Amino acid sequence: MALLQISEPGMSPAPHQHKLAVGIDLGTTNSLVATVRSGMSTVLHDEHGHALLPSVVRYLSDTVVVGHEAQAAQSQDPVNTIVSVKRFMGRALHDITDRAHIPYHFVENDSSQGILELKTRAGLKSPVEISAEILKTLKLRAEKALGGELTGAVVTVPAYFDDAQRQATKDAARLAGLNVLRLLNEPTAAAVAYGLDNAAEGVYVIYDLGGGTFDVSILRLSKGVFEVLATNGDSALGGDDFDHRIYCWLLDQVRSKTADFKPLNEEDTRLLLTKSRQAKEWLTDNHEANILGKLNNGAFIDETLTVNQFVQLTEHLVSKTLTPTRKAMRDAGLSVEDIHGVVLVGGATRMPHIRHAVQAFFKQEPLTNLDPDKVVALGAAIQANVLAGNRSDDELLLLDVTPLSLGLETMGGLVEKVIPRNSTLPIARAQDFTTYKDGQTAMAIHVVQGERELVSDCRSLARFELRGIPPMAAGAARIRVTFQVDADGLLSVSAREQTSGVEANITVKPSYGLNEDQITAMLKDSFGAAESDKQARMLREAIVDAQRLAEAIQAALAEDGDKLLTATERETIQTHLDALLALCQGTDSQAVKQGTEALNHATEAFAAKRMDASVQKALTGKNLDSLEL
Amino acid sequence: MQNYFELFQLPQQFTIDTAVLDTNYRKLLAEVHPDRFVNASAAEKMHSMRTATLANEAYQTLKQPTARARYLLQLAGIATDEENNTAMPADFLMAQMEWREAMDDARFARNVAALDNLLQDMRQQARQLQQQVAAEITRAPAEAALTVRKLRFIDKVSEDVNQLIAQLED
Known part of the structure; x- marks a missing residue:
């Protein structure tokens, strides 16, 4: 048996040594970790042979359980068992509109401007902390499987995630002790895995319907260059919404058949949601699903849902994915004849009526020869391997874009766009502003993200003040605000008064993000x-x-x-x-x-x-x- | 500092070989993209981001005909002054108004196909102006500035039409 070499603690390994780098798909429903071994991208399994880690975190009084064990406990302990936490990343309480149907105790953290937290028996937990638990579990799995400490990780995010959601994801990874090599857009990761596997060249569409997010990206693949032409999506649309439609239908049925129907408690809500998800999955290969169960409030469930009913219930959700698809095609300036292939990604694309809708739209059969659950992690692992410096040939180049326009608030609550959506990263743009009143010495700068004209319809990313402008006549000052979006898609903003040189620099820590001190404090605590x-x-x-x-x-x-x-x-x-x-x-x-x-x-x-x-x-x-x- | 044409090794003129632009852009990004500097020092990371940002800006400027013409004039020391100088010949203004009216009609009738046709018309008109500007830029730069302002007008209306289509399709 060959002996393994281990270097002395604290000594750096030889530069040519293979670095342990992984790709992580932090999903709404399931998460995965993959790595490149002997030139092949492979998903890493846990000790029971599971590739998928359910993105479920259960807080017990002194420990945290993640994955299958937590998932099994969700009906009996719904308040302390958090599923689909990705939906809350970078979100404030008022962003979560369907709170009534989610069995958690939401709290608004007053110290960090509206950031939402969940009350569990282990105390208040932010979505960043909960996600970090999932990432820690995957990190451990990888280190066990690979036999060493990780050099770094590529963590994927939905392409349509805004700055707040990206920042939250990066914070979670850092909190989990990961060195983040890059945040990578999920459809781009899928394109890399698909493209390299099939030596694909030409224009491809990635249609990615996950548990809680929808992305569509259009890429040109040419000799190892993956160039995103346009991306669009809906960061609050996914398989969960299909479950939810069944849940509402089920509730109506049971209510109409039960005299004196009492309101559901948290266990019942979770039970009905679980039954709904199971029925949806069953209908992928069957014509009807029988749903049986007994609720705590005494009501019995015995319902049959047919495929046709399911299609009817969820028709509007399917068409909701086609609107962003049309927009992306327009932004790319392409028609369906230009598309060489459509790759389906995300577990929710297993639903037959999704496949039919995609086929009808693009007038071609979608490509499904890669596992839609694994393709994102596999692509992320390939990128991680390149970024860590393990590949000597640097043929692979990913040119990604910013999904949403970035702008500033101007007079009257209007948005002045500074960086348009679908700009190739990294990008910087400057915009000059001037003072409104004589002698004005300060200026409030409000950074927003979105496509609408009114500030109130866009997402507020950050507010800061440029002070110390020398008093001048109105309109004389020249304030140049520079936006820089880096390769992770994260924004930093600086402002400078040109005549005096007064400067203000901020990395946009979105209103709902953590600041550097909070991260350090959390890391220290852990x-x-x-x-x-x-x-x-x-x-x-x-x-x-x-x-x-x-x-x-x-x-x-x-x-x-x-x-x-x-x-x-x-x-x-x-x-x-x-x-x-x-x-x-x-x-x-x-x-x-x-x-x-x-x-x-x-x-x-x-x-x-x-x-x-x-x-x-x-x-x-x-x-x-x-x-x- | 090199200008954008020099950066991509293209002749400094309006008519360029866009295939060469694409190839050279990719070659350049392959060397300077931040993905190549993940393990580098903070100083190199910063330079990589700056250089890649510049390359992206340069590429977009040369790729887009209006921006390319504007940039050429700027290199020749001629400002196109698009913000302040909105004086236009009467016939161009008439065409403008017709487009805007067609746009309103289509909005009212929720007719996306009509808007697509409108875009085609404007693209046609833009192509003519681009040919014109290619000749003017060396011969008559002041006239070229007016042509750039016209192109900017058309770009603006096209943008509005595209936005309207997106609204109607929502």
Whole structure:
């Protein structure tokens, strides 16, 4: 038997070593983790052989249970067993319109502006914390299966998620102790898995109906480049809504047949929802479903639901997916004849009437040769493998877009769009504004996301104030507001008064997000009670960061050090590098952080030179040696 | 700093080979995209984001004919002044009004097909103006500025028509 090699603790592994990177599909109903092993993307199973982890979290008084065990307890302990938490990510209480039919105790957190929390027996839990429990479980599963600590993860999000929902997902991953390599849009991940598997070229549509979200993306696939042409969707439409239609029908039936029908309690609500989901799944392969059960309030259920009835009940939901589909086609400037294939993703696309509707719309049979539950995780794993640096050929390039327009509130509650939807990422745009009154010294900036003209119809992302504008006549000041959306689709906004240079920078921590301090505090809490534990953990994290940087700099020096740096420049960087590596042998986490910062600073000019060289190399195909620099 | 044409190694003129633009854009992004710098230092990540952002902006500018013409004039030191200068020849204004009326009729009749036809008409008109601007840009830049303003008008109406279609289809 071959012996496994393990490096000394704290020593960085050799750069060419295979990095453990995973793709995680954090779904409304189920979540999965996948990785690339021996060149193949594979879903990782738990010790019972399950690939799907039900996205269900149950809080007991001193422990947390995630997955099948939690799912089994949902009818008996509905208040403390949270399903479909993804629907609440980045949402305020007033966003959840069907609260009456959800058996949780919702609370508004007054310290973080409307962010919603759920009251459980383990205390108040935010959707970010609940999602982090699911992610932690998947992280553990992966580390067990792969036999080591993860370098990083690509976590998928619905393409139509807004900034608040993306930020919440990233926060949850960080809270779970994951190094997030990238947030990846679910349909794009599916396109990668499908495209590489089938050597597909041309224009493809990904129709992704999950448990709670709907996305449609149109991509051009060409020689390893996956270019999103347009995306659209509905972040509150999914398989759950089909369950809910059956639930309402079932309730009507039982109510009409029971004299003196008493209101449902939480257990009954959950039971009916579970029965509804089972009936929906049964109807995929059968003509009718029998629904039997007994409610706590004494009523009996004995109903038969036929496929035709089900289709009628949910017809409007199916057509609700076609509206975004039409919009995406328009935005891409394409007609159905231009489409080479339509890939179905998400468990809800198993419903036959969905398939028929998609087929009728695109005038072609949809492609279903990949498991619709797994394709997103498989694609995310491929991207994670590339991002971690395991693939030597960098053929794969994903060009994604921002799903929703970003804008600013102007006079009269109107939105001035700054970045239009379907702009390729990363993107930055600036917009100039001026003062309204003489002597005005401050300006309130309100960032919104959405397609409507009125601020009140869009999602409010952030408000901040630019202060210290020198007093001038109305209209004389020049305030330039710059929006930058990064490759994760996350927005940061900065504002600057041009004549005086007064500046305000914020990363948009949406009204419902967590701030940096809250994350740090939560992370610290999760480290355990002992102060020494926290110190050790903080040191470990600082060293991991430092080593990641040192490794990057060493690789850059080896590649371009001779070509781009003078002896003195190289020596300065080497000195900082050596100093940092020495600090990593010590126990002072603060010093390690400072050393990391110093090395970063010392390599600024080198980084700029390397980027210029990359631009030259891209188009001339020349190596650096042959370029005059 | 290189201008957008130099960045993609294209001749600085209105008529460009869009296939070359596409190819060179992809080549460039393949080198500078933030996905290539996930494990790099913070400084390199920042430069990667800036460069990729610039490449995206440059690509969109050259890809879109109105933006390309505007940019060429800007490089020649001529402002198209689209915000302030809204003076238009009478015949163009008439055509404008007809489009707006057709749009209102279609809104009232909820007629998406009519709006699609309208878009076709405007696309046709835009193509003519694009040919015109290609000739004007070197020969008569001041006239080219007017043509860009006309194109901007058409882009704006097209945008409104598209928005109306989206509303009607909702």
